Amino acid sequence: MADLENSTDDSIIICEDVHKWFDDFHVLRGITTSFERAEKVVICGPSGSGKSTFIRTINRLETHQRGRIIVDGIELSDDLRNIERIRQEVGMVFQQFNLFPHLTVLENITLSPIWVKKTARSQAESEALALLERVGIEEHAHKLPAQISGGQQQRVAIARALAMQPRIMLFDEPTSALDPEMINEVLDVMRELAASGMTMLVVTHEMGFAREVADRIIFMDEGKIVEEAPPAVFFDNPQNERTQLFISQTLQH
Amino acid sequence: MKNRLPENVSEKIPFWRDIRVLRVLFQVIFLIGVVLLAGILYTNMLRGLRGLGLTLNLDFLNDEAGFGISEGIAYDPSDTYLKAFWVGVVNTVKVSIIGIACATILGLVVGIARLSSNWLVRNIAAIYIECFRNIPLLLQILFWYTTVILQLPSVRTSFTFFGSVFINQRGIYLPSPQPTSGMKIWLGCLAGGLIVAAILYLVRLRKLQQLEQPGFPAKWALPAFLLVALLGWFLTPGKPFTLELPALRGFNFGGGIHLSPEFSALLIGLVMYTGAFIAEVVRSGIQSVVRGQWEAARAIGLNEFQTLRLIVLPQAFRVIAPPLTSQYLNLTKNSSLAVAIGFPDLFNIGNTMMNQTGQSIPIFAMIMMSYLCISLTTSAYMNWYNRRINRIG
Ligand SMILES: Nc1ncnc2c1ncn2[C@@H]1O[C@H](COP(=O)(O)OP(=O)(O)O)[C@@H](O)[C@H]1O
Ligand SMILES: [Mg+2]
Numbered sequence: 001m002a003d004l005e006n007s008t009d010d011s012i013i014i015c016e017d018v019h020k021w022f023d024d025f026h027v028l029r030g031i032t033t034s035f036e037r038a039e040k041v042v043i044c045g046p047s048g049s050g051k052s053t054f055i056r057t058i059n060r061l062e063t064h065q066r067g068r069i070i071v072d073g074i075e076l077s078d079d080l081r082n083i084e085r086i087r088q089e090v091g092m093v094f095q096q097f098n099l100f101p102h103l104t105v106l107e108n109i110t111l112s113p114i115w116v117k118k119t120a121r122s123q124a125e126s127e128a129l130a131l132l133e134r135v136g137i138e139e140h141a142h143k144l145p146a147q148i149s150g151g152q153q154q155r156v157a158i159a160r161a162l163a164m165q166p167r168i169m170l171f172d173e174p175t176s177a178l179d180p181e182m183i184n185e186v187l188d189v190m191r192e193l194a195a196s197g198m199t200m201l202v203v204t205h206e207m208g209f210a211r212e213v214a215d216r217i218i219f220m221d222e223g224k225i226v227e228e229a230p231p232a233v234f235f236d237n238p239q240n241e242r243t244q245l246f247i248s249q250t251l252q253h
Numbered sequence: 254m255k256n257r258l259p260e261n262v263s264e265k266i267p268f269w270r271d272i273r274v275l276r277v278l279f280q281v282i283f284l285i286g287v288v289l290l291a292g293i294l295y296t297n298m299l300r301g302l303r304g305l306g307l308t309l310n311l312d313f314l315n316d317e318a319g320f321g322i323s324e325g326i327a328y329d330p331s332d333t334y335l336k337a338f339w340v341g342v343v344n345t346v347k348v349s350i351i352g353i354a355c356a357t358i359l360g361l362v363v364g365i366a367r368l369s370s371n372w373l374v375r376n377i378a379a380i381y382i383e384c385f386r387n388i389p390l391l392l393q394i395l396f397w398y399t400t401v402i403l404q405l406p407s408v409r410t411s412f413t414f415f416g417s418v419f420i421n422q423r424g425i426y427l428p429s430p431q432p433t434s435g436m437k438i439w440l441g442c443l444a445g446g447l448i449v450a451a452i453l454y455l456v457r458l459r460k461l462q463q464l465e466q467p468g469f470p471a472k473w474a475l476p477a478f479l480l481v482a483l484l485g486w487f488l489t490p491g492k493p494f495t496l497e498l499p500a501l502r503g504f505n506f507g508g509g510i511h512l513s514p515e516f517s518a519l520l521i522g523l524v525m526y527t528g529a530f531i532a533e534v535v536r537s538g539i540q541s542v543v544r545g546q547w548e549a550a551r552a553i554g555l556n557e558f559q560t561l562r563l564i565v566l567p568q569a570f571r572v573i574a575p576p577l578t579s580q581y582l583n584l585t586k587n588s589s590l591a592v593a594i595g596f597p598d599l600f601n602i603g604n605t606m607m608n609q610t611g612q613s614i615p616i617f618a619m620i621m622m623s624y625l626c627i628s629l630t631t632s633a634y635m636n637w638y639n640r641r642i643n644r645i646g
Contacts (some may be wrong), residue, residue, distance in 0.1 A: 061548055087554040098549035102567050111563065112553035120464055157549075164553060 012037045012072050012168060012199050013058060019066035020053060027053050028064065029223035037167075038197045042210040042231075045220035046246065051203045054220065055170045058201070059090040072167060088116065091161030095173040097153045099145040099160070105132070106141040109160045117164070124163075131159040135189050151182030155189055162193075169193065171202040207250055211235060219243045298614070313610050314338075320605055322597045324513050334606055341602030342623055348516065348598065349585040349627065352523040356584060357577075359524060360531025365561070367536045378532065385529035391590050394522035398594045402514045408505055417498050417509075425512040426499035439493030442485025450478035515596035519588065527584045534576045538569035570642060578635040582628050589624075599623055 011034040020028040027050045035041055043051050056062040057069060060076050060083050069076040072089050076082065100108050109128040113119040119127075132138040135155040140148050145156065154174055161169060171190065175183040187209050194200055194213050204210065210217055210231060217234040219227040219242075227240045235251075238244045268274045302309060318337040321330050325340040366378040385393070403422050406412060411421035419426040454474035461470055486493065499509030512520075542565045550560040589600040603620040607613045 059552055061551060084554065084556070087552060090552075092549075092552040094545060094549065094552075096545050098545040100546065100549070100564055100568075112555060115559055115563065116554040160553065 010036050012039075013201075014070045015058075015067070016069075017067035018054075018057065018064045018069060020050075020057065020062065020064045027223050028057070030067070031223075031225055032067075033218065033225060033228065035168075035199060035201065036215075038199055039215050040194050040200045040213050041202070041216050041218060042214040043201065043203045043218045043220060044205065044207075044210065044246070044250075045226075049220045050223040051220050052172050055092075055172060055201050055203060058168075058170060059086055059092055061092070088164050089166055090168045090170060091164060091166035092170045093154070093157050093161055093172065093174050095176050097145075097150070097157045097177070099153055099157055101145050104142050104144055105137070105148070105156050108145070108156060109163045112160075113163050128159070128163060131162055132156075134162075134192075135159050136185070149182060150178050151185045154178065154182075154186045158186075158189055158193070168199045168201070171200065171204065173203050173205070175204065175206060205250065207235075219246065221246075302614070309615065311615055313612055316610075318606070318609075320609065322602065323595070324516065325597060334610070337602055337606065338599075338619065341597060341599040344597055345585070345588055345591075345599040345623070346627065348519055348523070348588050348591070348596075352520055352527065352584050352588070353581050355520070355524040356527040356531055356580070359528035360580075361535055363528065363532035364535025364539065367532060368539060382529045382532050385525050386533070390522060390526045390587055391593060393526055394518055394590055394594060397521045398514065398518035402518050408501065411506075417496065419499050419506060421506075422514065423505065424514045425517055426506050427510040427512070428496040428498050429508070429510045430494045431497045432494045433491060435489040435491040435493040438489045439485050442489070443482055446478045446481030446485070449481060450474040453477050513596070515591070515594050518594055519591050519596050519598075522590075523584050523587060526587070527580055530580050530583075531577065534573055534580060535569070538573035539565055541572045542568045567642070570639075574635060574639040578632055581631050581635065585627055585631065586624060 013035040015031050015033050018028055018031040019026070031054060043055065045051055053062055057064045057076070058071060063078075064076070071086055074082050074085055074089070076086060099105075100111070103111065106125060106128055109131060110121070110124040113124040113127065114121060129138055129141060132141055135158055137148070137152050137155055140152060140156075145153055148156070158169075158174075174190070175186050178186065183206070187206065190200070190202070190209070191213060202209075202214075214231050216228055217231055218225055219234070219238075219240070221242050227234070227238060227243045229238075234243070235247060238247055299309065314335040315333050317331055318334045319330050320337070322328050322337060322340050325344045328336060328340045363378045363381060366374050367382065369375045369378070402424070405420060405422045408421050408423055411419040411426075413419055417428045450471075451474070454470055457473050458470040497508045499506045499511070502508075546564055546568065547560060550564045555563065588598055591598040592601045592604060595601070600620060603616050607616045610616070
């Protein structure tokens with residue numbers, strides 16, 4: 001069995017033979033890998049290969065049925081307290097932004113500091129404004145999500161996830177729902193975040209971003225990790241033929 | 254500038270092609286039509302009445318009603334018809350308000366239960382909903398009345414709870430508080446307690462604002478008030494009020510609060526029936542909130558209850574409000590089925606008045622106007638509430 005040889009003391013996430021079924025559909029078929037602190041990992045692979053499902057098991061939006069996942073020393077199980085702690089450690093950004101439409105941009109960001117961390121409102125608000133400044137949209141703090149563009153909404157979503165001061169950020173195709181001219185403003189924020197030392201797991205089809213930012217690229221197919229390698233090796237000298245096919249198809253457009 | 258607009262042809266549009274003129278014209282024609290129709294109906298009605306030897310006036314309302322009414326506000330058969338009608342209005346409003354409150358709570362709980370991840374809870378909710386909304390309400394009210402309440406034990410063998418609540422075939426008897434001479438002193442204590450509580454409330458509110466945390470500003474005020482109230486209760490010579498227990502007097506219970514079998518059956522019927530519809534409204538409202546909202550709320554660490562309260566219900570309410578209003582209106586209008594079990598509501602009393610006076614047209618008009626007023630008030634309140642709660646248009 002593939003063991004945890006590669007996981008070091010510095011591993012912040014350890015996955016060991018993770019399996020998941022949706023009813024009798026076997027989505028994740030034994031995923032074993034680990035992620036270092038401050039590592040940037042891009043996950044790619046064909047649609048339906050289980051990329052979203054995999055990163056969603058890491059903050060337990062999905063449960064796994066076999067194997068173990070340990071995030072920052074906390075084992076993911078049905079223990080409610082562990083789930084609560086994990087959700088504060090791990091921030092997530094969704095393809096569809098999922099901002100709360102009935103709350104202003106600022107309220108979207110301060111909601112969880114105020115209700116979950118019990119931070120004082122004024123402190124939560126000044127921290128939120130600082131985050132908005134960091135993602136470059138402080139002037140829209142008092143608008144509703146519907147009043148700003150898609151790129152701005154996704155940047156608010158990143159700020160909302162950062163407001164809990166997580167150690168790990170998960171991105172599930174953060175630019176796939178955006179108009180082309182807005183993709184870069186979101187990628188820029190992610191580049192800045194990567195430079196700041198955040199541990200990042202990014203599912204994306206932006207291969208330029210992957211080559212530039214990732215420490216490692218994981219290629220998934222049919223619920224398994226088929227290949228994982230640093231970008232230089234992954235793009236220029238892929239070992240697996242499914243990876244070769246995927247890369248040649250993706251880089252064509 | 255090369256591309257110039259063609260010369261503005263200021264040709265006048267003939268009025269039969271001018272949209273602005275046509276719009277006004279159609280409205281005028283429509284209005285004339287409505288007025289004509291109403292006029293024809295009115296003169297026709299007057300002619301018919303004259304043929305029957307009746308006139309259209311409301312003088313009869315000041316005549317003595319002469320019939321008894323089984324329950325409601327103070328009334329005597331020697332009172333006027335107008336008073337009798339008013340008794341009916343109050344009874345209808347009473348059963349509607351209590352019914353709406355109970356049906357809302359029942360519907361909210363069942364609607365959320367319907368979506369529970371617990372198999373048993375979810376299916377019990379589903380069975381309740383399907384049973385109660387698919388059986389005619391009239392049947393349900395008659396069922397509660399004849400096969401449940403009237404089949405309860407006789408007065409002498411009532412179901413008894415805590416020695417103070419009695420349920421039997423004559424209805425439900427609850428204890429009622431009766432003030433004594435100590436009441437004034439105790440009320441004084443309560444007023445004092447209220448002042449203390451108000452001060453504490455403000456202090457706590459200020460404190461919360463300083464800490465800037467969400468919280469319950471009455472956290473100190475409420476216990477303080479209860480404490481003063483309790484102290485006053487023990488310090489007052491004699492008890493401020495006594496609970497008047499229903500007691501068997503001769504062949505029946507006296508004292509306490511009495512819910513008649515008719516009122517109970519009507520209320521239970523309306524609440525169970527409307528509650529099932531409200532549960533469906535609540536369920537579909539919650540389901541209208543996309544899954545991504547739940548996921549985003551969980552991902553930032555909110556628990557299930559916070560997610561429901563802060564994220565899902567506020568969004569669901571926008572979808573729930575209009576059908577909820579129409580359920581409230583339905584409950585009010587359906588309360589007229591009271592006539593089937595003899596509860597003296599607006600329609601039932603109006604009916605008796607028509608039989609006695611033969612003044613069916615004005616009485617019908619009065620009944621309709623009353624329902625219309627109640628319904629419009631309900632709608633207006635719901636619209637106001639909806640607007641207040643709703644920030645995104
Ligand atoms: N909630 C679900 N219920 C059943 N099947 C699901 C669910 N979510 C995803 N799937 C299935 O699991 C597979 C993997 O999905 P996903 O992880 O979203 O793939 P990817 O993100 O790589 O495109 C797909 O075939 C998808 O249809
Ligand atoms: Mg996906």
